[in-house]
Amino acid sequence: MTKTGPVRTAIFPVAGLGSRFLPATKATPKELLPVIDTPLIQYAIDEAKAAGIERLVFVSHPSKAAIERHVMDDAALRADLQARGKAGLAAALAETALRTPEDDVIFTFQHQPLGLGHAVLCARDHVLPGPAAVILPDDLILGEPGCLSEMIDVYATAGTGHLVATMEVAAQETGKYGILDTDTGTAAAQGRLFPARGMVEKPNPKDAPSRHAVVGRYVLDASIFDDLAAQAPGAGGEIQLTDAIAKGIDRVGLAGFAFSGTRFDCGSKAGMLRATLHLASQDPEYAEVLEDYGLAPRVAPAA
Ligand code: G1P
Numbered sequence: 358m359t360k361t362g363p364v365r366t367a368i369f370p371v372a373g374l375g376s377r378f379l380p381a382t383k384a385t386p387k388e389l390l391p392v393i394d395t396p397l398i399q400y401a402i403d404e405a406k407a408a409g410i411e412r413l414v415f416v417s418h419p420s421k422a423a424i425e426r427h428v429m430d431d432a433a434l435r436a437d438l439q440a441r442g443k444a445g446l447a448a449a450l451a452e453t454a455l456r457t458p459e460d461d462v463i464f465t466f467q468h469q470p471l472g473l474g475h476a477v478l479c480a481r482d483h484v485l486p487g488p489a490a491v492i493l494p495d496d497l498i499l500g501e502p503g504c505l506s507e508m509i510d511v512y513a514t515a516g517t518g519h520l521v522a523t524m525e526v527a528a529q530e531t532g533k534y535g536i537l538d539t540d541t542g543t544a545a546a547q548g549r550l551f552p553a554r555g556m557v558e559k560p561n562p563k564d565a566p567s568r569h570a571v572v573g574r575y576v577l578d579a580s581i582f583d584d585l586a587a588q589a590p591g592a593g594g595e596i597q598l599t600d601a602i603a604k605g606i607d608r609v610g611l612a613g614f615a616f617s618g619t620r621f622d623c624g625s626k627a628g629m630l631r632a633t634l635h636l637a638s639q640d641p642e643y644a645e646v647l648e649d650y651g652l653a654p655r656v657a658p659a660a
Pocket of ligand 1: 533
């Protein structure tokens, strides 16, 4: 396999309409829905920054300007907080916000909902040379080190051009995910790396080649953009990232990576609730609330 250089760019596809969360997403982008007090997009940005990503490319939609307002620094808001004696809050906002020119941030648009593959293709003119990461913010992955950090570490020696985060799902769940056709017979299949000879988008359980599902973290060889540009619509009539990845397997190779963190499907209401309960159970501030609902906190209540 070709040696491809460092992963410098992360692409955040955030143009989707969020119809599963209506009416909450009528005026608020789904990426700004919070788990406790932190919007999903913030977890994704923090994960990318911790992984040493240089450039962040957001593929958004003109109706979702609030994402940019959240992501970028708001000096007036911070000054106002300072003036009101809330220096701690102002400092916390300063730490997580992005600002130019210090941070390399690009917003671009996907005007039509033509699929995840099309969204990634919209970032093409903005990526730095070399492989690129893709982060889907509604797959919240909690853990230390972050999922993208782990993947970038492994990518350097994995010997495949495409690396995707993977986890095992129940047989009846395969229709919700890209599913890997894993090549577990090879010598390369070891530990947390699953070489794959194929990948299919949302197969029926009876047609699924395995139960290794792809979740929303990808490190992709730069050739993905040529494959996406040539990609015909697939499942659901959309241009699928899965199909373009599958097309490159013979040329650059593909492996799944079993990350160590815990993944929450925050594209679903149940997943959002799970993520909220998970974080609440680790914070003594919410111990009493959890007990009120018959749930045991995982940390001692605040004294
Ligand atoms: C997308 C991808 C799918 C992947 C999933 C992970 O599907 O198309 O291959 O398994 O994200 O969350 P979506 O959930 O956007 O329908």
